[in-house]
Amino acid sequence: MPRPDRDRLPLAVGDERIVTAGPIAHGGHVVAHTDGWTVFVRGALPEESVRIRISEVGAKVARADVAQVIVASPDRVAVPCAWAGTCGGCDFQHVALPAQRQLKQQVLIDALTRFGGAEQDLDGMDTTVHELPGHPDGLRWRTRMRWAVDGATGLRAHRSHAVVAVDSCLLAVPRLDRAALPVGPVGTREVAAAQGSDGTAAFVPLDGKGRPLAPEGRLVERAGARRWRISATGFWQVHPGLAEALQQAIVDLGRPQPGQSWWDLYSGAGLLSAALADAVGSGGNVEAVEASATGVRDARRALHDAPWVRLHAADVAAWLAATGAALPRPSGIVLDPPRAGAGLAIVDALAKVGPDRLVYVACDPVALGRDVGRLRSSGYRLRGLRAFDAFPMTHHVEAVALLERAGSG
Numbered sequence: 348m349p350r351p352d353r354d355r356l357p358l359a360v361g362d363e364r365i366v367t368a369g370p371i372a373h374g375g376h377v378v379a380h381t382d383g384w385t386v387f388v389r390g391a392l393p394e395e396s397v398r399i400r401i402s403e404v405g406a407k408v409a410r411a412d413v414a415q416v417i418v419a420s421p422d423r424v425a426v427p428c429a430w431a432g433t434c435g436g437c438d439f440q441h442v443a444l445p446a447q448r449q450l451k452q453q454v455l456i457d458a459l460t461r462f463g464g465a466e467q468d469l470d471g472m473d474t475t476v477h478e479l480p481g482h483p484d485g486l487r488w489r490t491r492m493r494w495a496v497d498g499a500t501g502l503r504a505h506r507s508h509a510v511v512a513v514d515s516c517l518l519a520v521p522r523l524d525r526a527a528l529p530v531g532p533v534g535t536r537e538v539a540a541a542q543g544s545d546g547t548a549a550f551v552p553l554d555g556k557g558r559p560l561a562p563e564g565r566l567v568e569r570a571g572a573r574r575w576r577i578s579a580t581g582f583w584q585v586h587p588g589l590a591e592a593l594q595q596a597i598v599d600l601g602r603p604q605p606g607q608s609w610w611d612l613y614s615g616a617g618l619l620s621a622a623l624a625d626a627v628g629s630g631g632n633v634e635a636v637e638a639s640a641t642g643v644r645d646a647r648r649a650l651h652d653a654p655w656v657r658l659h660a661a662d663v664a665a666w667l668a669a670t671g672a673a674l675p676r677p678s679g680i681v682l683d684p685p686r687a688g689a690g691l692a693i694v695d696a697l698a699k700v701g702p703d704r705l706v707y708v709a710c711d712p713v714a715l716g717r718d719v720g721r722l723r724s725s726g727y728r729l730r731g732l733r734a735f736d737a738f739p740m741t742h743h744v745e746a747v748a749l750l751e752r753a754g755s756g
């Protein structure tokens with residue numbers, strides 16, 4: 348049996364090497380090679396010459412941080428935050444914002460090609476990662492924060508539970524920054540901080556298991572003409588420009604028409620259900636499925652004027668098997684699953700339902716790529732894409748993908 352690692356030289360944590368940084372990979376690092384090892388390097392840019400310090404040696408790959416930049420990329424900038432590199436929140440502070448978006452675009456294309464097999468579909472498609480309005484410097488946009496209170500108060504380190512005693516986070520909106528944190532009751536291990544569209548802030552102390560230690564406040568959020576009152580720990584899009592951008596994207600890509608039937612899976616407080624409800628009108632219907640009872644309750648209040656939206660407090664898999672299977676085939680399905688993606692069992696079930704259009708909202712390109720690959724093998728094709736830089740300074744990117752059943756359209 349050939350041994351892929353037989354030519355490797357020993358490598359240990361703390362070792363330093365000079366390497367030429369290769370392409371960007373998912374997760375915000377670039378790929379480099381040294382001593383027969385593939386090394387994921389944090390803090391470098393493609394084509395830079397850097398001295399790296401090994402931080403982890405795994406069975407297959409090693410990880411490293413940049414110890415010194417020898418030849419810098421023209422896209423390198425001075426980091427605005429003193430904690431960059433230590434705190435786990437940001438990966439791209441050393442990269443100019445337009446170049447951050449290009450790196451995210453590259454990761455998205457790579458994921459849709461390598462995991463999704465969608466190279467042909469992408470030919471000629473606009474894959475630009477768009478800036479969201481309101482924060483041209485990429486700072487002070489986070490309206491949801493989780494501050495750790497664990498020995499020190501601060502934010503978690505990269506790939507660690509250790510707390511870095513960050514005294515100010517440049518991504519947080521000012522009202523949620525460290526200085527604004529109230530002292531929580533005994534037993535507080537985290538504080539969930541959230542700010543609504545009207546600028547009101549709420550702070551919820553949480554215990555070691557993430558349970559609230561005090562009553563949760565509610566926040567006002569707005570998107571389009573509609574208003575929500577969201578529980579402070581309930582889900583809402585973190586970047587203030589993203590909620591309306593997503594509503595617009597699912598309508599532009601999915602083209603829901605008056606009188607049609609659509610499903611909104613993983614519907615949260617009904618942000619995307621609201622856009623679908625307006626598009627299909629009272630002659631159509633929307634089935635919204637969300638596991639969190641709080642999310643469903645928040646949706647019920649916000650969408651009380653659109654009784655053609657039916658809210659289902661259920662796990663998507665269970666709902667598809669029990670209820671969805673018995674419903675007529677919808678014209679389209681919007682799905683916005685958590686970071687891990689819908690997964691192969693769900694996408695197989697959706698392909699079986701067989702709507703003409705699926706609009707997949709994703710915050711993890713690799714999970715999206717995997718699920719697109721499965722849908723392509725069930726006869727769907729990637730027909731549109733809209734990507735947003737909803738998480739500046741980090742490697743994260745939000746993408747909306749339109750999949751159409753071959754022969755429909």
Ligand SMILES: C[S@@+](CC[C@H](N)C(=O)[O-])C[C@H]1O[C@@H](n2cnc3c(N)ncnc32)[C@H](O)[C@@H]1O
Pocket residue numbers: 582583584593613614615616617618619636637638639642661662663664683684685686
């Ligand atoms: C990324 S959020 C999207 C929410 C909404 N579309 C929005 O834009 O505000 C994902 C949602 O899926 C819900 N969720 C996670 N796993 C689920 C499951 N197995 N079944 C139903 N909902 C689930 C979460 O509670 C969360 O509200």
